[in-house]
Amino acid sequence: MIIKDDHIFRMTDDTGMLQHSKYSLPDPNHGYTTDDNARALIMALMLYKKYGEKKYLDLVYRYSSFLLNAQNEKGKFKNFMGYDRKWLEDEGSEDCFGRCLWAIGFALSGDFTPRGVKHALLEIFNKAMPHAANLSYLRGKAYSAIGLSFFDGDDSKELVFSIAQSLCCQYDEHKDGEWKWFEDVVSYCNSVLPWSLLTAYKVTGEKRFLETAEEGLDFLGKITFKDGYFKPVGCNGWFKKGKEQAEFDEQPVEACEAVLTYLEAFELTGKTKYLEKAKICNAWYSGMNSKGIPLVDPETGGCYDGLTQKGVNLNMGAESLVSYIISYLKMSEIKSL
Template structure:
């Protein structure tokens, strides 16, 4: 990669948000809030981010972060599933986390197990934990949880991953066939949260199986999402205060950082498969959303802490700097740097 170490995002806040347990869930402004504890969701996302940082810079500190986030997932496992919400005293609040949390864990573990740049011990631990979780994939009924799992299994490409991936992908295909039609190219009757993971999973499923219908669905749904989230070259993610129900206008706020990262990653996958410049352009505009190319023309990145603010509200910015926002900003930046360096 071309001078990528000189372009890495500021990592200071990452170390502030991480203690010897893992990454805190929330913050008050730029100060981690222990009263809100931790989530496996955030630590799974952080694992991917730490691996990307290590691959970009080779710093032992980043490898240590990856091991810490992976250790969190080890502790979160309960049978073939994962617990999610943990209090500051390291006690989980439930015995079984959400299906989306499970899917994100499979996604992170598959990615980590596949990275040849990592020491064998970390890769093997990731793979062992993933294998222990595989039976849980059969219980996934929601489209996003299936999508995260498809992406992770595609990355891993080990053991029975292809058979499980095929079943999950066919479920996503069926959901799309049921809901799409008459100008609505989507998997559900509304566009809600973490949307781009759905077309991204279909593109990965095509790459894994060479099933052309998956490619068609992936591109159709991604194009539909982009048509509904871009205007005048500005990314306008569907707001969480109302979403985008079929046949209605999208909610403008609250716009959240997770959508910019997910859409960037899906667009980079689409560009990889099609070489169409529109996907590269949209990915770059998603990254720009964080730094001021948005409806408020204001950067969400805190110049003092290096953290990312939690969203755009009608009255301005949500100035809390939580884990999801930070990890999405870092991951989007690192994915774009890797993509730019490989061109």
């Protein structure tokens, strides 16, 4: 199957990828985010690796340039930009910072990233890296550890180890009886927490990281696999310890990061149960979900913005699009092995 990329190019202009769409129509009113353009860089590199077409290489340059523009003088990243190309803040969230490190690490480790782009991204990375030691939030730490895990240097390995240690401490502090998680709520982008420990184990060989990752992933799996399909925790209330789990909305980013996490677990352990779970998570996009409705729009190649109580959210924003494409391409890599 050749992927339909119409929506990617409609959502991308001379600046980068727009944040939102109104149905299938790109919506300039909400401008851009570095969050989205960082992950779009990963997507573009995967597309270029698979298909080798210049149009995807052009996207690599576009999204990399966005990250260059997003970095502030301190080395951190601004996140929200208006359609007029004016930044709306001096510094973005730690989640945004971590996602930038993830994207840059991915790009610098890849054989298909142009040399000149690598040189520029390495400068961005070197300026940002010192801040990774001072992060406070779980997901910012987790994304950063994943990005740092692409590097062989002692400094990056020490940082990965330190971040993973802090995540394990959080895990030990919050786990209680049957509740085996890093905090007292299962909220958004949950898979990234065990995923980061898996990558830390790969880099450091510290067995505690693998054991904690697998235990947390097993707990998350019990929550998110219902009746043979993947059902991520709903964003309207999440799942607080001792409370009922929110059913909706289900977000496309959850399926993508679950795919990446389970495939990492499969590659590290060889346990086929993780490969099977990755396949089920990827099938969420094609209709193997709680509503039995495909999330991918066959006309544009876009991905709907989630499952709601009433059906699909018919908008097709950047995060949904990039999540679907990355998930599809990652699964196609596994199938080709």
